[in-house]
Amino acid sequence: MSPPTHFKLNTGAQIPAVGLGTWKSEPGEVRKAVSFALKDGYRHIDAALIYGNENEVGQGIKDSGVPREQIFVTSKLWNTHQPNVKEGLQKSLDALGLDYLDLYLIHWPVRLVPNDTSDTLPTNPDGSRAVDRSWDQSETWRQMEEVYREGKVRAIGVANWSIPYLEELSKKWTVVPAVNQVELHPFLPQHELREYCAKHGILLEAYSPLGSTGAPLMSDPDIRQIAEKNDVSAATILLSYHVSKGVVVIPKSVTEKRISSNKETVTLSKEDLAVLDELAAKGKAKRINTPLFGWDLGFADWYGSVRSK
Ligand SMILES: NC(=O)c1ccc[n+]([C@@H]2O[C@H](COP(=O)([O-])OP(=O)(O)OC[C@H]3O[C@@H](n4cnc5c(N)ncnc54)[C@H](OP(=O)(O)O)[C@@H]3O)[C@@H](O)[C@H]2O)c1
Incomplete structure (x- = not known):
């Protein structure tokens, strides 16, 4: 059986199972990568304001000649814009040269407060990130619902949210x-989060x-x-692991050659999936992405006990 090419969002919209990631795709490279991917059959691009390259991502979309309505474009609200979702969204839309997004995500459940050290990744005098620990994420979500209702984004969601955060929201x-x-x-299969999201219709x-x-x-x-x-x-x-389990995957x-081959997933057997599902429990648990947002906030649970602050 061939693997699924699309999944359904709780809005009723279809999302392509494989999308092109764009984090750390350098200016000068990402425009070509996006354009190539779309000409090669991709219809899903994962972007974010903080990647600093949405401008070129947008140019790549235009270069491809693929009509906008055939492409699923995601962007993310950066942490410093949490008190003003409209402003953060407009920055992404302007950079991408688009008038709507297919999906807009809260990038992290963490508000950062800009200061003299940076507008995007501000730090405190002790070197820690300038996190506003009193900020209520439900206020950010209320504003996300507002831009959704206004039609500037066709779906809204979150990124890096653990079960306690979702429960609270x-x-x-x-x-x-x-x-x-x-x-x-x-190495980070997040089995409990998977069950929780499935129960609530969150892809x-x-x-x-x-x-x-x-x-x-x-x-x-x-x-x-x-x-x-x-x-x-x-x-x-590694990519088929997700698609076989009903999860969208966004390799960068x-x-x-890699862009091309990454979209060709295969259906994995139950036995292979079981082996992959167990690797973390058998000692290989590892989180790779550990930004300095204050891990004691518990925004992204993980297998194992080592946490960076
Ligand atoms: N929401 C969030 O907080 C968050 C955090 C991290 C990432 N993301 C999104 O997820 C996307 C993917 O994650 P990622 O960029 O961290 O890493 P990734 O997709 O796991 O890996 C990217 C790396 O793998 C290489 N690569 C890609 N395909 C390959 C292949 N077939 N064979 C060998 N090497 C290959 C790439 O090299 P080349 O580019 O040189 O080919 C690059 O060095 C990001 O780009 C971003 O859109 C979101």
Whole structure:
């Protein structure tokens, strides 16, 4: 059986199962990568204001010649814009050169307060991030619901939200998040979060599916073994893991050959999925993306006990 090409959001809209990630895609590279991907058949681009390259992502979309309405475009509200969602959204729309988004996510459940050190990644004198710990995320969500109702974004969701955060928000939401985009791969399978999101009709999206820069998960011996057995690359196994489980995956690449092959997923057997699902519990648990937002806030739960502050 061929793997699914799309999933359905709780809004009723379809989202392509594989999208192109754009974090750390350098200016000068990302325009070409986006344009190539769209010409090559991708219809889903994952962007964010903080990536600092939405301008070029937008140019790549235009260069491709693919009509806007055929493309699913996601962007994310940066932490410093939490008190003013409209402003953050407009910045992304202007940079991308678009008049609506298909999906808009709260990037982290953390408000950062700009100061003299930075407008985007401000720090306190002790070097920690300038987090506003008193900020109520339900206020950010209320404003997300507002831009959704105004039609500037066709779906709204969150990123990096653990179960306690979602539980708290559920007391106030009138629109259930369509998506929770989190770090997800065999070393961080987040089984409980998966169950929770399924129960509430929130679609999961897997970020850093290859282990982020340099795709380190591809060299894991267990993953390589499954790749050999299926006669595909380790990247194909890592991406197919999600699609086979009903999860959207957004691999980043600026290399044409990789962009092309990353969209070709395969259906994995129950046995292979079970092996991948168990790797973290068998000692390989690892989170790769650990920004300095104050992990004691518990915004993104993970397997294992090591936390960076
Ligand atoms: N919401 C969030 O907080 C959040 C956080 C992290 C990421 N994301 C999103 O998720 C996307 C993906 O995550 P990511 O960028 O961290 O990492 P990733 O997709 O796991 O890995 C990207 C790395 O893998 C390489 N690569 C890609 N395909 C490959 C292949 N077939 N064979 C070998 N190497 C390959 C890329 O190299 P080349 O580019 O040189 O080909 C790059 O170095 C991001 O771009 C972003 O859109 C969201």
